[in-house]
Amino acid sequence: MVKSGMSVVEALAMTFLVYAGSAQLAAIPLIVAGAPVWVILATAFCVNLRFVVFSLHMRPYLMHLPRARRIGYGFMVADLSYAVFTRRFPKVGATPAEHAEQESYLSGNCFCSWSSWCGCSVAGIALGNLIPAAWGLGFAGVLCLLGILCSLANTPLRLVAALLAGAAAVAAYALPLKLNVVAAIAIAVLAGFWLEQRVPPSWRRPA
Amino acid sequence: MNGQTDWWTLAVIAGLAGVTVLTRCFFFILDRPWSLPGWAERGLHYAPVAALAGVVAPEVVMQSGHLIATWQDARLFGAAAGALLYFWRRSVLLTILAGMGVYLPLHLSLGW
Numbered sequence: 001m002v003k004s005g006m007s008v009v010e011a012l013a014m015t016f017l018v019y020a021g022s023a024q025l026a027a028i029p030l031i032v033a034g035a036p037v038w039v040i041l042a043t044a045f046c047v048n049l050r051f052v053v054f055s056l057h058m059r060p061y062l063m064h065l066p067r068a069r070r071i072g073y074g075f076m077v078a079d080l081s082y083a084v085f086t087r088r089f090p091k092v093g094a095t096p097a098e099h100a101e102q103e104s105y106l107s108g109n110c111f112c113s114w115s116s117w118c119g120c121s122v123a124g125i126a127l128g129n130l131i132p133a134a135w136g137l138g139f140a141g142v143l144c145l146l147g148i149l150c151s152l153a154n155t156p157l158r159l160v161a162a163l164l165a166g167a168a169a170v171a172a173y174a175l176p177l178k179l180n181v182v183a184a185i186a187i188a189v190l191a192g193f194w195l196e197q198r199v200p201p202s203w204r205r206p207a
Numbered sequence: 208m209n210g211q212t213d214w215w216t217l218a219v220i221a222g223l224a225g226v227t228v229l230t231r232c233f234f235f236i237l238d239r240p241w242s243l244p245g246w247a248e249r250g251l252h253y254a255p256v257a258a259l260a261g262v263v264a265p266e267v268v269m270q271s272g273h274l275i276a277t278w279q280d281a282r283l284f285g286a287a288a289g290a291l292l293y294f295w296r297r298s299v300l301l302t303i304l305a306g307m308g309v310y311l312p313l314h315l316s317l318g319w
Contacts, residue, residue, distance in 0.1 A: 006216070009212040018227055019227065023226070031216060041222050045230060046254075048227055048230035048258075050258070050259070051230040052233040053251050055234040077231060078231075139307065144299060145262065147299030147300075148259060150302070152255055158256045161253040161256055161257050162256045166261065173265055181258060181262060191253075192250075
């Protein structure tokens with residue numbers, strides 16, 4: 001972030017407040033280029049669409065809590081916490097004891113992820129100028145997103161949607177304001193709708 | 208934008224934080240249950256994976272705005288190794304480690 005021309009204060013604010021690596025990766029070039037605010041926010045929303053799906057899944061786990069606590073968890077539950085939590089507790093707790101158990105697990109989990117995220121990012125901001133950019137360590141961030149991408153591509157149709165979207169985003173790269181990402185989503189969703197009717201139902205289920 | 212802190216950027220960052228919390232809480236902010244219209248719900252089957260693919264693909268196969276013309280690019284092999292390992296082992300951490308394990312030697316020693 002500092003390398004792309006943001007100040008240290010801005011990079012720190014980004015790290016602590018915007019707890020979403022993929023949205024940061026998409027938004028930073030737009031911020032640096034001085035794109036309109038609504039474009040930056042809309043891009044972040046599109047890139048974060050997976051969290052909307054996660055929130056639907058998490059709703060029954062959290063609805064017994066007051067709203068402020070739910071929003072607190074909303075801030076904290078990123079990809080990894082979500083995946084680990086729902087794997088550990090496939091069923092929603094039915095009794096107060098189970099609720100408490102699940103909530104403690106979730107808090108601890110979120111705390112670990114968030115502190116390691118912040119710790120590593122601060123170290124990255126501090127050391128960023130010591131490690132030559134030529135080493136290409138930034139590629140680790142891309143690989144992390146690639147891993148999340150693979151975890152989301154869990155049905156044959158979603159895999160097709162991902163491949164189409166990737167190709168579309170590359171083909172439309174010349175569009176201004178990262179609109180290539182929006183174009184990629186639109187093409188993949190339309191193709192998904194179209195293919196849904198034409199492929200065997202097994203393609204819509206996790207392999 | 209050259210290392211200066213300005214209010215515009217900080218406001219955008221606050222807005223990004225708001226958007227992130229909104230998407231993460233989307234279905235559990237309101238107390239009563241509700242659902243999206245059918246088309247939006249169907250769209251959510253494909254939109255998240257498409258959005259990530261749209262962000263990731265150009266980072267792997269493009270160089271300063273153009274499709275790379277050579278296969279001698281360490282990112283291609285790193286990403287392929289990472290994806291294969293994910294589908295074998297289902298672990299994001301292993302994806303990163305394997306990807307970097309392939310990427311760094313190619314990038315640093317061969318200059319790909």
